Each structure stands twice: as structure tokens, then as C-alpha cells.
Amino acid sequence: MxxxxxxxxxxxxxxxxxxxxxxxxxxxxxxxxxxxxxxxxxxxxxxxxxxxxxxxxxxxxxxxxxxxxxxxxxxxxxxxxxxxxxxxxxxxxxxxxxxxxxxxxxxxxxxxxxxxxxxxxxxxxxxxxxxDRQLPFPGWDLPGVLTAGGLQALLKGGGVPAGARVVLGGTGPFLLPVAAALATRGAEVAAVCEASGPSAWLRRPGPLLRRPARWAEAAGYAAVLARHRVPVRTRTAITAAEGTGRVAAVRTALLDADGSPLPGSERRIAADTVGVGWGFxxxxxxxxxxxxxxxxxxxxxxxxxxxxxxxxxxxxxxxxxxxxxxxxxxxxxxxxxxxxxxxxxxxxxxxxxNPRRLAAERAAVAGHRAFARAVAGAHPVPPGWSSWLTDDTPVCRCEEVTAGAVRSVCADGSAADHRQVKQLTRAGMGWCQGRMCGPAVHGLAAPGQPYAPAERLIATPLTLGALAGPGEPPPVPS
Ligand SMILES: Cc1cc2nc3c(=O)[nH]c(=O)nc-3n(C[C@H](O)[C@H](O)[C@H](O)COP(=O)(O)OP(=O)(O)OC[C@H]3O[C@@H](n4cnc5c(N)ncnc54)[C@H](O)[C@@H]3O)c2cc1C
CATH class of the missing domain: 3.50.50.60 (FAD/NAD(P)-binding domain)
Known part of the structure; x- marks a missing residue:
């Protein structure tokens, strides 16, 4: 100690x-x-x-x-x-x-x-x-499908664009720097699929207009994407990934107001890498x-x-x-x-x-928070996202629990949130302890309710040797 x-x-x-x-x-x-x-x-x-x-x-x-x-x-x-x-x-x-x-x-x-x-x-x-918040879709467990943050971390940490032809999807401004960084590093970004529409930004213009620096930043990314001819498709989601042994293409669809795919709007885009992020x-x-x-x-x-x-x-x-x-x-x-x-x-x-500096810091934090709330309002997770899951889509990849299994325990009233789904199906009980699937399982069990992770007394997998190390013993679960 x-x-x-x-x-x-x-x-x-x-x-x-x-x-x-x-x-x-x-x-x-x-x-x-x-x-x-x-x-x-x-x-x-x-x-x-x-x-x-x-x-x-x-x-x-x-x-x-x-x-x-x-x-x-x-x-x-x-x-x-x-x-x-x-x-x-x-x-x-x-x-x-x-x-x-x-x-x-x-x-x-x-x-x-x-x-x-x-x-x-x-x-x-x-x-x-x-x-990264992940929402599953058919094929999301294929090699070559990553999180948008993971793609960015590979670029920043190792200078590695994860693939040669990339499609990005999800929602939020974070997709833009990832696309710009990939394009700058020589990857072909075949599409950026943003689930929100441009009009979403007009609903709460105040905090957005008060942050001209953020607009300038967004304009910088837009210029890079335009230079590299990267198509940005709004109101569009990646609804499936396809491939044998590795991703080879994605299916995208236009979304209706509820976030469900519009019939007849489907496209297929060839890609060797897919990056998906629905916020954090x-x-x-x-x-x-x-x-x-x-x-x-x-x-x-x-x-x-x-x-x-x-x-x-x-x-x-x-x-x-x-x-x-x-x-x-x-x-x-x-x-x-x-x-x-x-x-x-x-x-x-x-x-x-000194008090003046402190007051300025508080005001700056309040301004950043208001901006963050406006961004979150403009980029919600579309309520209809679960409509693109087939019953055999894996939701918990560690324990191989499908959307159908989660749906069935929710439909018969046995489970009302992700903790109860975990007890009944093992979703969230594997190596990642629900970090990948927790928000999605919760979204299926309690749509519209904010996600709170379950209590985990051990926050990272560790060896028994470390567990029995020189520190005090870990707390005993009550
Ligand atoms: C994968 C990823 C990539 C991102 N890339 C960008 C980007 O390129 N541009 C951008 O504007 N925003 C990016 N973001 C958003 C970014 O997280 C924030 O804007 C900013 O970094 C938040 O700062 P923070 O200090 O709150 O958290 P972070 O920057 O996330 O820092 C948290 C730190 O805590 C450490 N940590 C977490 N748990 C533990 C633990 N139990 N024990 C010890 N250490 C721990 C982590 O290693 C990390 O270094 C990214 C987010 C993610 C998840």
C-alpha cells in the first residue's frame, strides 16, 4: 500500500x-x-x-x-x-x-x-x-467492422488506416473527423451514413450559433471531405454488413421519421472496412x-x-x-x-x-454543456433502430445471445431492463461485461429509457495473482 x-x-x-x-x-x-x-x-x-x-x-x-x-x-x-x-x-x-x-x-x-x-x-x-455506443445490425460481427472510435484510435495511435475502402455510419459530429482523417491518410471513404437529417440542427439553433469555432471546425472537415469526394448521406443508416470471412459490402437504407428503413431505398456499397458509432x-x-x-x-x-x-x-x-x-x-x-x-x-x-478566472471557467463550461446538449438533441439514436435486426442477429457477441433471444424474454414480460435480460439470457456476462452490448440490450428491453450500466466490482479482467496481490482484498459483493 x-x-x-x-x-x-x-x-x-x-x-x-x-x-x-x-x-x-x-x-x-x-x-x-x-x-x-x-x-x-x-x-x-x-x-x-x-x-x-x-x-x-x-x-x-x-x-x-x-x-x-x-x-x-x-x-x-x-x-x-x-x-x-x-x-x-x-x-x-x-x-x-x-x-x-x-x-x-x-x-x-x-x-x-x-x-x-x-x-x-x-x-x-x-x-x-x-x-463508443454500438447498435448491432446483421453482419456487425464480421471481421472488418469496427467502432468509429476504434478506427480513430488506430489512426492516432499507430498511423494505421484500418482499411482501403471504408464506409462510416451512425450519428454525431464525430463521424466527420474520422472520415476526414481516413481520407487524408489515403483510405477511400465510400460513404458517411449519418442517421440524422440536416434540419435537426435547426431545432435548437441558439447554443449552436454561439459556438462559431465549432462551425469553423466542421467546415474544415467538410472541405476535406469535399476535396476527397466523400459522399455524406443524411437520414441514412448502415442496416447490414455482408461478406464471407470478412466484410465485403454494406447495405444502407434511408430512414423514415421514426428511424425505420424506408422500403425500396436500400443500396449496396462495396467496402473492406466499416466504422460505426452512435455517440459515446x-x-x-x-x-x-x-x-x-x-x-x-x-x-x-x-x-x-x-x-x-x-x-x-x-x-x-x-x-x-x-x-x-x-x-x-x-x-x-x-x-x-x-x-x-x-x-x-x-x-x-x-x-x-482568483474568483474572476473561476467565474470565466464556469461560464465556459456552461457554454460547452449547452452546446453538447444541442448536439445530442440533433443526433439522437433513431427510435426505430431495432427494426433492422433480424432475430438471428447476435446482440451479445461474447455470449452469442441473439436479438431473438432478447426479444423473447422481453415480449413475455420476464425482463424489463438489461440486468434482467442478463440474468435470463447471459447477454452482458462475457469478457466485455456488457460494454459492447449493454446499451443495445437495454434499448431492446426498455426503449426510450436512458442506459445505466450494472454495478461491476471488477472493472477490468485481471489475473488471480493480481487479485491476491499486496493491496487489500476486494470488497465482497453484498
Ligand atoms: C475511442 C475514442 C476516440 C475518440 N477520438 C476523438 C477524437 O479524435 N476527437 C474528438 O474530438 N473526440 C474524440 N473522442 C471523444 C473524447 O473522448 C473526448 O472528447 C475527450 O477525450 C474526453 O476527455 P476525458 O478526459 O473525459 O476522457 P478520455 O479522453 O476518454 O480519457 C479518459 C482516460 O481514462 C482512462 N481510463 C478509463 N478507465 C480507466 C481505469 N479504470 N483505470 C485507469 N485509467 C482509466 C483511459 O485510458 C483514458 O486515457 C473519442 C472517444 C473515444 C471513446
Whole structure:
């Protein structure tokens, strides 16, 4: 067990980095850990091999100055000894006791060896981000079908376009940078299938119009797509993937107002790679285990419920970034800073930002949140998505549970949400613990209800050796 510091931050993405830098600046001793090989998270993911210029080119220009400033601040505080940075450390559970929190992390820096590390602090900040929301369709389990975030991570982390001819589908502005990055890196993007229509953006124009920088960014991607002649098809979804042993084509269809495919609108597009993303789902494992209350994020998922200072309903526990609702890297940075300011205040630390700077940060966060809500409103998951599932479409790929099996336990009233479906069918009980299929199973069982993940006391698969390691034993399920 390590000596306790003042604050443990789990997740070194934009939110966690900003929180750690602010807390360190205010005089605290911080442990910052991340499952990845270096800080940056999803947005600032960099190639593992530092010399890969192709992958470096995929590193976003937006926010680069903030990234560099945060890296410099963290390096400086490492030298003073007040920051302990633990990369390749995956927090697999956390507990709360009388004198604060204990975070158990599995150290994979010497993989395949795994050891358990227990970290203690009076305050814990969870900034674990989000993961791609997936909706199944016939053929989605074929090799060559990936998530849109996965395609982006391959580009950023390794400079690798996953295929030569790619079709992207789903909904949300994230499809545009992925398509632009693929096209720039030499892939032929045969189509971007966006389920929403352009008029969806006109329903709540206020927050959108107040963010001219985001429009400029979107215009930049549109220019790249136009230059590479990438067709963007709105009100269109990928309804099936076909191929023998690997994807060879997708079927797409125009969607009606309900999101169901319009008869006669089907097309077939040849592709060796498919990327699908229906927005993101907050990563809540540690927060749910600690009893953190959740709130409807307005985009089909529940997220950590926080006050204006990013405090959760559990004393001493803070959350920031996409665990509190999806909204992009700039919002994550702002929330990370606000969370750290609350930690400084609650621990009675002397260093805090001046009130004017704090007020400006709060206003910026409010603006980013309003924008994120407007984007979510313009890019909902279409209610009729389940109509493109055949009964033999696998929904839970780990346990090979089909849409028909899920439908049958819902139709006879045995299951009303994804937890009950899991008990009856094993959907969500496999290796990924429902991260891939949970939102879809929930969408089939309780359409229109926001998805909250089930409690998982162990947030990542780990060896028995690590489980029995030097830290305290894991909590016993009640
Ligand atoms: C695959 C993917 C790719 C994305 N690419 C882009 C993009 O190119 N452009 C864009 O604008 N937005 C992108 N996003 C959205 C992006 O997540 C946010 O805009 C931004 O990075 C959010 O910052 P964050 O700090 O909240 O979370 P993240 O950046 O996701 O950072 C969270 C960090 O927590 C770590 N973590 C999670 N759980 C644990 C744990 N239990 N133990 C230890 N560490 C943990 C992760 O390794 C990660 O580094 C992407 C999202 C995903 C899921």
C-alpha cells in the first residue's frame, strides 16, 4: 500500500490532466493514473512509437497548446515529487473508508506480469471518459467492422488506416473527423451514413450559433471531405454488413421519421472496412461501485450526477469529463479544472484561482454543456433502430445471445431492463461485461429509457495473482 497523497485522479485524458495540473498548482500531492501508456486520453492519443510521423500528423491541432501546457505542468510537478504519474495502471475497483478512498489498480507496465497497487487519498477524482455506443445490425460481427472510435484510435495511435475502402455510419459530429482523417491518410471513404437529417440542427439553433469555432471546425472537415469526394448521406443508416470471412459490402437504407428503413431505398456499397458509432457512453464502473448517484445525460445514457463544482453525491468523490456526460475535450478540460478547485476548497488548501478566472471557467463550461446538449438533441439514436435486426442477429457477441433471444424474454414480460435480460439470457456476462452490448440490450428491453450500466466490482479482467496481490482484498459483493 502506498503512502497516502491528497488526491488520486483516475484517468489522464483532458479532464484528468487538467484536474491534476490545477490541484498540483494549488499545492496538493497528486497521484494520476491511466490504463494507457501515456497521458492524453482519447483526444490527445499519440503514437506509441514516438518516431512515427504519419501518426503524429493525426494528432489534433485543436487544443494542442493546452495539451503542451498541461504536459509541461505535469512534468514540472513530477520533478518536485508532488506528482506520481502511473501509466499502464488500470484501476479495477475503489472503496471508501473513514479516512478516504483506496483505489486498486493493476500495474501492467511489465506485461504480461500483473501486480496490484493500492493507492490511498482523502479525495478521489474519476475522469475515466467514455466509450463508443454500438447498435448491432446483421453482419456487425464480421471481421472488418469496427467502432468509429476504434478506427480513430488506430489512426492516432499507430498511423494505421484500418482499411482501403471504408464506409462510416451512425450519428454525431464525430463521424466527420474520422472520415476526414481516413481520407487524408489515403483510405477511400465510400460513404458517411449519418442517421440524422440536416434540419435537426435547426431545432435548437441558439447554443449552436454561439459556438462559431465549432462551425469553423466542421467546415474544415467538410472541405476535406469535399476535396476527397466523400459522399455524406443524411437520414441514412448502415442496416447490414455482408461478406464471407470478412466484410465485403454494406447495405444502407434511408430512414423514415421514426428511424425505420424506408422500403425500396436500400443500396449496396462495396467496402473492406466499416466504422460505426452512435455517440459515446460514459465509463462509470468505479463511480457506480462507490455509490455515486447518476443523472440522465439527455443522450440516451446516464452519467455521473455532479454539482456546479463537479462534486458527486458521495463526500470526497469528484467526477469530470465524459463520465459526467459526453461533450468533447474542451468541456472535459474545463470540468477537470473546476473539480480540482472544489478539491482544493474542500481540503482547505491555500492555492485557488482568483474568483474572476473561476467565474470565466464556469461560464465556459456552461457554454460547452449547452452546446453538447444541442448536439445530442440533433443526433439522437433513431427510435426505430431495432427494426433492422433480424432475430438471428447476435446482440451479445461474447455470449452469442441473439436479438431473438432478447426479444423473447422481453415480449413475455420476464425482463424489463438489461440486468434482467442478463440474468435470463447471459447477454452482458462475457469478457466485455456488457460494454459492447449493454446499451443495445437495454434499448431492446426498455426503449426510450436512458442506459445505466450494472454495478461491476471488477472493472477490468485481471489475473488471480493480481487479485491476491499486496493491496487489500476486494470488497465482497453484498
Ligand atoms: C475511442 C475514442 C476516440 C475518440 N477520438 C476523438 C477524437 O479524435 N476527437 C474528438 O474530438 N473526440 C474524440 N473522442 C471523444 C473524447 O473522448 C473526448 O472528447 C475527450 O477525450 C474526453 O476527455 P476525458 O478526459 O473525459 O476522457 P478520455 O479522453 O476518454 O480519457 C479518459 C482516460 O481514462 C482512462 N481510463 C478509463 N478507465 C480507466 C481505469 N479504470 N483505470 C485507469 N485509467 C482509466 C483511459 O485510458 C483514458 O486515457 C473519442 C472517444 C473515444 C471513446
Amino acid at each position: 502506498s503512502e497516502p497523497g491528497d488526491l488520486v485522479v483516475v484517468g489522464a485524458g483532458p479532464a484528468g490532466m487538467a484536474a491534476a495540473a490545477t490541484a498540483l498548482h494549488g499545492g496538493l500531492r497528486v497521484t494520476l493514473l491511466d490504463a494507457g501508456p501515456e497521458p492524453g486520453g482519447q483526444f490527445w492519443r499519440r503514437p506509441v512509437r514516438a518516431a512515427d510521423p504519419a501518426a503524429r500528423a493525426a494528432h489534433p491541432r485543436r487544443g494542442r497548446r493546452t495539451y503542451r501546457a498541461l504536459c509541461a505542468a505535469l512534468s514540472a510537478h513530477r520533478r518536485t515529487g508532488r506528482l506520481t504519474l502511473l501509466t499502464d495502471h488500470h484501476a479495477w475497483t475503489a472503496t471508501r473508508g473513514e479516512d478516504g478512498f483506496t483505489v486498486h489498480a493493476v500495474d501492467r507496465s511489465r506485461a504480461p506480469e500483473e501486480t496490484d497497487v493500492a493507492l490511498r487519498a482523502p479525495a478521489l477524482l474519476v475522469a475515466t471518459g467514455a466509450y 457512453v460514459p465509463q462509470l464502473d468505479l463511480l457506480v461501485t462507490l455509490g455515486c448517484p447518476l443523472a440522465d445525460a439527455g443522450d440516451g445514457s446516464m452519467a455521473a450526477a455532479v454539482d456546479g463544482g463537479q462534486r458527486t453525491g458521495v463526500p470526497g468523490l469528484y467526477a469530470a469529463g465524459e463520465a459526467c456526460g459526453v461533450g468533447g475535450a474542451a468541456l472535459a478540460v474545463g470540468e477537470g479544472r473546476l473539480a480540482a478547485v472544489s478539491v482544493l476548497a474542500d481540503l482547505g488548501a491555500p492555492g485557488r484561482p
